[in-house]
Amino acid sequence: MAQVLMKDLNKKYDEVHAVKDVNLHIRDKEFVVLVGPSGCGKSTTLRMVAGLEEITAGEIAIGDRVVNDLPPKDRDIAMVFQNYALYPHMTVYDNMAFGLKMRKFAKAEIQKRVGEAAEILGIHDLLKRKPRQLSGGQRQRVAVGRAIVRHPQVFLFDEPLSNLDAKLRVQMRVELKRLHDRLETTAIYVTHDQVEAMTLGDRVVVMKDGWIQQVGEPLELYTKPANRFVAGFIGSPAMNFADVTIQGSDGNMAAQGTGLKVGIPPSMAGRLAPYKGQRVTLGIRPEDLHLAAGADQASYTFDAVVDVVEPLGSEILLDVKAGPNSLVARVEPSVRLKVHDGVRLAVNPERLHFFDSTSEKAI
Amino acid sequence: MVIERPWKRWVYFYIPLTVFVIGTLFPFYWMLITAIRPDAELYRSWRAVNNAPFWTLNPTLEHFRDLFNKTTFPHWLWNTFFIAVISTGISLFCGLLAGYALARLKFPMAGALGTSIFVTYLVPPTLLFIPLADIIRNFQLGNTPWALILTYPTFLIPFCTWLLMGYFKTIPKELEECARIDGATRFGAMARIIFPIAVPGILSAGIFAFTLSWNEFIYALVFLSSPERKTVPVGVVSEMIRGDIYFWGQLMAGALLGSIPVALVYSFFVEYYVTGLTGSVKG
Numbered sequence: 001m002a003q004v005l006m007k008d009l010n011k012k013y014d015e016v017h018a019v020k021d022v023n024l025h026i027r028d029k030e031f032v033v034l035v036g037p038s039g040c041g042k043s044t045t046l047r048m049v050a051g052l053e054e055i056t057a058g059e060i061a062i063g064d065r066v067v068n069d070l071p072p073k074d075r076d077i078a079m080v081f082q083n084y085a086l087y088p089h090m091t092v093y094d095n096m097a098f099g100l101k102m103r104k105f106a107k108a109e110i111q112k113r114v115g116e117a118a119e120i121l122g123i124h125d126l127l128k129r130k131p132r133q134l135s136g137g138q139r140q141r142v143a144v145g146r147a148i149v150r151h152p153q154v155f156l157f158d159e160p161l162s163n164l165d166a167k168l169r170v171q172m173r174v175e176l177k178r179l180h181d182r183l184e185t186t187a188i189y190v191t192h193d194q195v196e197a198m199t200l201g202d203r204v205v206v207m208k209d210g211w212i213q214q215v216g217e218p219l220e221l222y223t224k225p226a227n228r229f230v231a232g233f234i235g236s237p238a239m240n241f242a243d244v245t246i247q248g249s250d251g252n253m254a255a256q257g258t259g260l261k262v263g264i265p266p267s268m269a270g271r272l273a274p275y276k277g278q279r280v281t282l283g284i285r286p287e288d289l290h291l292a293a294g295a296d297q298a299s300y301t302f303d304a305v306v307d308v309v310e311p312l313g314s315e316i317l318l319d320v321k322a323g324p325n326s327l328v329a330r331v332e333p334s335v336r337l338k339v340h341d342g343v344r345l346a347v348n349p350e351r352l353h354f355f356d357s358t359s360e361k362a363i
Numbered sequence: 364m365v366i367e368r369p370w371k372r373w374v375y376f377y378i379p380l381t382v383f384v385i386g387t388l389f390p391f392y393w394m395l396i397t398a399i400r401p402d403a404e405l406y407r408s409w410r411a412v413n414n415a416p417f418w419t420l421n422p423t424l425e426h427f428r429d430l431f432n433k434t435t436f437p438h439w440l441w442n443t444f445f446i447a448v449i450s451t452g453i454s455l456f457c458g459l460l461a462g463y464a465l466a467r468l469k470f471p472m473a474g475a476l477g478t479s480i481f482v483t484y485l486v487p488p489t490l491l492f493i494p495l496a497d498i499i500r501n502f503q504l505g506n507t508p509w510a511l512i513l514t515y516p517t518f519l520i521p522f523c524t525w526l527l528m529g530y531f532k533t534i535p536k537e538l539e540e541c542a543r544i545d546g547a548t549r550f551g552a553m554a555r556i557i558f559p560i561a562v563p564g565i566l567s568a569g570i571f572a573f574t575l576s577w578n579e580f581i582y583a584l585v586f587l588s589s590p591e592r593k594t595v596p597v598g599v600v601s602e603m604i605r606g607d608i609y610f611w612g613q614l615m616a617g618a619l620l621g622s623i624p625v626a627l628v629y630s631f632f633v634e635y636y637v638t639g640l641t642g643s644v645k646g
């Protein structure tokens with residue numbers, strides 16, 4: 001059980017500056033997910049915590065110890081890899097016992113711990129098998145088992161579910177969450193999948209190009225993205241963006257884009273006042289767009305043409321065109337619309353997002 | 364799936380394969396029947412009655428007896444074995460460490476070093492034996508097994524290094540990273556995880572190195588002179604051909620016995636070295 005502290009962490013390879021000034025305080029027992037597109041530095045950060053990459057500048061502390069110069073084996077961590085990294089020449093039991101044997105645990109204690117872990121993960125029947133005789137999901141369980149027998153201070157997960165098929169991934173995701181609730185061990189989890197990040201993390205760290213973009217609880221990232229990148233990265237389907245100009249005066253402001261005009265509610269007018277006459281980026285989540293009904297104020301509606309209809313059963317994703325802007329709206333499954341139909345869409349005014357066009361920061 | 368016509372299998376597969384197998388095995392067959400053929404049959408006219416060039420009518424072990432009683436063949440066999448085993452051992456040890464380092468460790472000039480090791484393998488022994496002879500003489504190792512044990516690694520180490528480097532690269536590096544997190548040092552991870560997984564690669568490198576040194580000719584010819592110090596390949600051709608007289612029976616008997624150990628080694632480890640050359644482990 002320990003906190004993990006990263007202070008001004010930097011990693012430079014010859015040409016590439018992979019991780020830039022990362023400052024992160026991961027609290028004891030917390031499950032933190034690092035998420036971002038490939039090449040954003042999330043895996044490098046994790047590998048620096050593990051001791052597999054050297055730290056170019058900055059400091060990492062696990063518990064109260066600065067671990068910069070400690071070899072991986074002395075950091076009291078356990079890691080689960082994307083390709084499982086099971087030792088192919090050892091049985092499942094030996095795989096799980098390896099870390100304990102290396103630390104000279106008594107045989108009885110090893111047996112007890114491996115037994116417990118196998119019980120938790122439901123792999124008791126597999127202990128005598130070799131990794132190549134296991135399915136992908138079973139291998140994943142063994143890899144997790146090998147990590148938990150050690151009772152480390154911190155778990156590190158490097159895209160552990162990426163090699164599983166979609167169904168198994170959802171199932172393992174739930175199991176990992178349950179496991180964390182049970183073990184209460186600090187965990188750092190790297191993924192490029194924002195759904196995994198949102199569902200697993202107590203807090204989520206969004207990274208891009210080596211920089212941390214935002215750190216926050218999953219819903220906070222969703223409802224209050226710090227910038228355009230986070231807004232577009234978190235949520236599926238992604239947030240709609242449109243270039244607009246802020247017009248009008250205090251009581252009656254509007255965001256005017258080509259083929260699209262949306263009123264700005266009074267609650268946001270103050271923040272947007274300095275941008276009057278300037279171009280900004282408007283962001284609308286698909287679920288904040290609906291077919292206009294009588295209750296919607298005219299200023300919060302606009303006309304569009306249906307481009308594609310994607311019925312998903314529980315909902316319909318409506319790809320529409322408003323002028324040059326392509327938008328996605330999430331509508332009721334009962335809606336019957338055809339391609340090229342004209343529709344009038346209404347926004348949920350309190351949930352509009354605005355981003356500075358140059359800095360891309362949220363306004 | 365494409366349905367193949369039977370004649371196509373014959374034309375493209377069975378017939379070429381048969382020709383190839385016969386072509387490969389015929390010299391061994393010839394070696395065998397000549398080794399057990401009595402001199403009377405060996406040296407008679409081609410047109411004599413009852414001449415059967417592809418068959419031996421009265422097989423005899425006389426040549427083998429002569430080989431063991433009248434020459435120092437047992438010594439050659441032992442010399443060859445001793446030299447091949449030790450030089451293979453040395454080369455495997457160096458090749459393992461060098462191959463691992465080149466495949467895994469990041470250090471300046473690693474790529475250039477790997478290439479230059481390979482280039483040394485390309486220098487022909489027919490060129491290299493001249494400077495090596497000088498060195499052997501300076502160290503006064505001439506006419507001792509050590510002359511060969513220490514020179515064979517000049518081509519065996521590059522060979523082993525490259526073969527093993529290729530094999531190590533097929534082993535996912537996460538395996539040893541995981542071992543290092545699990546509590547092993549770098550060397551511990553190498554010894555406990557990587558080497559056991561690399562056994563097929565190590566075995567095939569060992570087998571090839573053993574074969575190369577067993578069959579080596581030019582260094583053995585140049586560096587050894589007394590008859591009882593020689594290796595099989597050199598002994599057979601230098602002692603069984605006296606002037607312009609070829610003792611064909613003994614020559615073939617010696618060659619046959621000399622090829623048996625290599626054939627044995629190959630047949631024992633055939634599965635290993637096939638996986639060793641095709642590589643790959645799945646985690």
